[in-house]
Amino acid sequence: MxxxxxxxxxGKSDKLWPLTKVxxxxxxxxxxxxxxIDFTLSNMVNSGIKKVGIITQYNPRSLMxxxxxxxxxxxxxxxxxxFILQPYVGPNRETWYHGTADAIFQNMTILRRGEExxxxxxxxxxxxxxxxxxxxxxxxxxxxxxxxxxxxxxxTYNLSxxxxxxxxxxxxxxxxxxxxxxxxxxxxxxxxxxxxxNLLMELLYATVPHGKYDLLLDVVIPNLHNxxxxxxxxxxxxxxxxxxxxxxxxxNMDILKKEVREGLFYKNGKVxxxxxxxxPPKLTSTAVVENSLIADGSIIAxxxxxxxxxxxxxxxxxAVVENSxxxxxxxxxxxxxLKNVILDKNCVVxxxxxxxxxxxxxxxxxRAVV
Amino acid sequence: xxxxxxxILAGGQGTRLGVLTEKIAKxxxxxxxxxxxIDFTLSNCVNSGIYRVGVLTQYKPHVLAKHxxxxxxxxxxxxxxxxQIxPPYIGRGDSDxxxxxxxxxxxxxxxxxxxxxxxxxxxSGDHVYAMNYNDLIxxxxxxxxxxxxxCMEVPMEEASRFGIMITDLDxxxxxxxxxxxxxxxxxxxLGIYVFNYEFLKEVLVEDEHDPNxxxxxxxxxxxxxxxxxxxxxxxxxxxxxxxxxxxxxSYWESNLELxxxxxxxxxxxxxxxxxxxxxxxxxxxxAPEARVVMSLVSEGSEVYGFVSNSVIFQGVxxxxxxxxxxxxxxTKTEIGENCHIENAIIAENVRIGDGTRIGVGEDAxxxxxxxxxxxxxTVVGMNSIIPGGVVIGKNCVIGVGITPEDxxxxxxxxxxFLIKQEE
Numbered sequence: 001m002x003x004x005x006x007x008x009x010x011g012k013s014d015k016l017w018p019l020t021k022v023x024x025x026x027x028x029x030x031x032x033x034x035x036x037i038d039f040t041l042s043n044m045v046n047s048g049i050k051k052v053g054i055i056t057q058y059n060p061r062s063l064m065x066x067x068x069x070x071x072x073x074x075x076x077x078x079x080x081x082x083f084i085l086q087p088y089v090g091p092n093r094e095t096w097y098h099g100t101a102d103a104i105f106q107n108m109t110i111l112r113r114g115e116e117x118x119x120x121x122x123x124x125x126x127x128x129x130x131x132x133x134x135x136x137x138x139x140x141x142x143x144x145x146x147x148x149x150x151x152x153x154x155x156t157y158n159l160s161x162x163x164x165x166x167x168x169x170x171x172x173x174x175x176x177x178x179x180x181x182x183x184x185x186x187x188x189x190x191x192x193x194x195x196x197x198n199l200l201m202e203l204l205y206a207t208v209p210h211g212k213y214d215l216l217l218d219v220v221i222p223n224l225h226n227x228x229x230x231x232x233x234x235x236x237x238x239x240x241x242x243x244x245x246x247x248x249x250x251x252n253m254d255i256l257k258k259e260v261r262e263g264l265f266y267k268n269g270k271v272x273x274x275x276x277x278x279x280p281p282k283l284t285s286t287a288v289v290e291n292s293l294i295a296d297g298s299i300i301a302x303x304x305x306x307x308x309x310x311x312x313x314x315x316x317x318x319a320v321v322e323n324s325x326x327x328x329x330x331x332x333x334x335x336x337x338l339k340n341v342i343l344d345k346n347c348v349v350x351x352x353x354x355x356x357x358x359x360x361x362x363x364x365x366x367r368a369v370v
Numbered sequence: 371x372x373x374x375x376x377x378i379l380a381g382g383q384g385t386r387l388g389v390l391t392e393k394i395a396k397x398x399x400x401x402x403x404x405x406x407x408i409d410f411t412l413s414n415c416v417n418s419g420i421y422r423v424g425v426l427t428q429y430k431p432h433v434l435a436k437h438x439x440x441x442x443x444x445x446x447x448x449x450x451x452x453x454q455i456x457p458p459y460i461g462r463g464d465s466d467x468x469x470x471x472x473x474x475x476x477x478x479x480x481x482x483x484x485x486x487x488x489x490x491x492x493x494s495g496d497h498v499y500a501m502n503y504n505d506l507i508x509x510x511x512x513x514x515x516x517x518x519x520x521c522m523e524v525p526m527e528e529a530s531r532f533g534i535m536i537t538d539l540d541x542x543x544x545x546x547x548x549x550x551x552x553x554x555x556x557x558x559x560l561g562i563y564v565f566n567y568e569f570l571k572e573v574l575v576e577d578e579h580d581p582n583x584x585x586x587x588x589x590x591x592x593x594x595x596x597x598x599x600x601x602x603x604x605x606x607x608x609x610x611x612x613x614x615x616x617x618x619x620s621y622w623e624s625n626l627e628l629x630x631x632x633x634x635x636x637x638x639x640x641x642x643x644x645x646x647x648x649x650x651x652x653x654x655x656x657a658p659e660a661r662v663v664m665s666l667v668s669e670g671s672e673v674y675g676f677v678s679n680s681v682i683f684q685g686v687x688x689x690x691x692x693x694x695x696x697x698x699x700x701t702k703t704e705i706g707e708n709c710h711i712e713n714a715i716i717a718e719n720v721r722i723g724d725g726t727r728i729g730v731g732e733d734a735x736x737x738x739x740x741x742x743x744x745x746x747x748t749v750v751g752m753n754s755i756i757p758g759g760v761v762i763g764k765n766c767v768i769g770v771g772i773t774p775e776d777x778x779x780x781x782x783x784x785x786x787f788l789i790k791q792e793e
């Protein structure tokens with residue numbers, strides 16, 4: 001089986017503002033050195049997929065810079081490799097992507113060409129680790145037309161923000177309610193589709209030209225009774241950064257738990273990201289670091305507790321950082337105190353400044369000076 | 371400036387690094403939390419804009435060759451130029467193992483010819499330093515020299531370990547002493563040379579045909595040029611940090627210097643980055659019960675114990691209640707709970723069981739080789755497994771690939787060793 005990977009990474013996300021002021025949500029930095037898209041992209045590569053198209057639209061600069069030629073994911077190849085699929089001007093159209101189905105439809109060429117027989121569609125916003133191979137064979141075994149990845153969500157998720165799925169006894173999906181006010185269950189669709197390539201092309205030709213642009217709402221849901229749409233259950237850690245600042249903060253803090261680190265960093269292959277070749281982090285004689293993640297190039301001379309410190313951060317003597325996320329190239333000067341905050345890249349917190357918020361999570365945008 | 375080609379001598383065995391170089395060449399020895407020694411010279415080359423680099427290997431080159439690969443981390447994977455590994459080879463007749471540093475370059479004159487070399491930099495793959503070679507080459511051109519040697523002033527009492535230059539006021543070398551008992555100056559050669567290609571070729575061909583020569587730059591070629599006045603050699607004074615980490619003691623010291631508040635050698639200079647080929651790993655995690663001070667803790671490490679004044683490489687695990695002091699712990703080594711490790715160098719992929727103590731007791735003279743293991747430091751070779759509860763003294767040596775069955779007793783007294791006999 002040859003599989004083409006497609007990653008939807010064009011979304012604009014107001015809920016993540018101001019982190020998404022300068023980047024697409026798929027390019028949001030997580031866990032000290034990664035960007036959200038690294039997980040789905042690494043999953044695809046670790047599952048043996050050799051050709052991946054990334055569909056971008058909203059502010060893709062930082063995403064494109066991050067992906068480059070795809071060499072960190074071994075996707076700088078003569079055959080296959082990484083394709084950036086951005087909206088374009090053609091001889092008879094000038095349009096942005098109107099939705100997920102439209103975005104794929106406008107890039108029909110990547111489906112038409114190439115020897116792949118199946119397509120795996122994922123999202124750049126999802127944080128999880130998975131080798132898709134078992135799902136591929138499940139799809140074949142079930143004789144499915146479409147297989148969707150699902151997971152039972154616990155009470156830490158707001159179920160009315162997800163697509164809730166109903167199954168029959170054979171795991172076939174009989175109903176999907178997108179963002180229901182009163183969810184009937186807790187089995188949610190995780191935004192990962194697997195299907196035959198020709199079938200996808202056929203479905204897109206039948207819907208998109210008629211102004212139906214959404215892959216789930218307009219292509220999959222109306223066809224639940226005509227097509228065999230099966231659910232494949234995922235049991236590991238899965239979260240969506242796009243659900244808002246609180247969710248973004250929770251995801252980053254989750255990595256301080258051993259079982260989450262094991263699952264996301266060490267199981268089911270590695271997570272690849274753009275390398276920066278910075279020296280190892282240095283902790284000086286005045287450093288106090290507890291329950292924190294420290295990335296390369298950082299120098300810690302102050303106190304850091306329950307925090308995520310990205311690359312090339314400098315926490316100076318006497319500064320205290322607690323329950324916070326401090327992104328790349330940020331400097332926290334002497335005696336500053338930060339609690340429950342998110343600092344985007346290239347920020348400076350001046351000497352003695354105190355930012356403590358017990359209720360909300362203040363976010364300081366890129367290049368802010370506090 | 372003419373076309374510059376760098377030749378990095380990377381065949382060295384590094385015998386004085388003991389078990390650390392049992393399986394790998396000296397330039398491949400890990401350094402500073404994530405690097406290997408050759409990274410510094412390679413990075414200096416690309417940071418100086420030199421993209422034609424030959425690496426001359428000989429002794430146990432596998433790890434080194436894998437590390438360099440096609441030179442991607444240094445941007446040396448290029449259509450034009452790039453890095454090339456130059457191993458010894460067999461030709462129709464006289465080719466053979468590299469007999470010395472000069473012979474190694476001599477055997478690769480063809481490589482220099484192919485690359486249209488006009489200026490040749492001869493470098494060593496096992497030094498730790500940051501140098502812009504353009505300064506050296508500019509000086510060389512300014513002086514219209516045939517060859518220029520980078521030198522550094524060293525303390526007089528250490529001068530006899532080096533090749534010593536005696537210069538006139540203009541910087542021209544008028545006399546040269548290789549490792550002299552009574553040095554006439556304290557200007558030491560750093561083993562970094564720049565030559566005009568035609569001149570180099572001439573002296574190397576001549577040296578090759580001298581039956582009494584050991585074919586070494588420092589011992590034979592340089593003294594001959596100076597003594598027989600074959601050409602003008604100048605001394606370029608380098609004032610930065612430079613170390614030849616040739617001994618276990620100096621290796622340990624230069625690593626631990628990195629954790630000082632103002633280290634003499636700066637890994638963090640954004641204008642002079644050191645590049646390396648390292649495995650992709652997540653950021654370091656430091657647990658609530660851990661305490662880490664005065665240390666480097668590389669990516670992929672998880673620390674649950676106490677670490678002070680130490681260099682921790684990538685992917686190291688340090689269990690609860692373990693204490694690591696004044697030590698170097700290399701890549702992917704796992705240390706159990708409640709261990710005590712002091713003044714030690716633990717190589718890659720070592721497993722240490724719970725409650726093991728290393729580097730305890732009084733110091734003692736090494737029973738293995740007092741010239742290599744000069745005291746205080748205990749060294750554990752790569753891929754060894756030390757069972758829990760073992761007590762190992764100071765200045766001990768645990769060899770490469772030791773298994774729990776090799777431990778006949780739970781105690782290895784200071785100065786003792788445990789190594790596998792070569793089959």
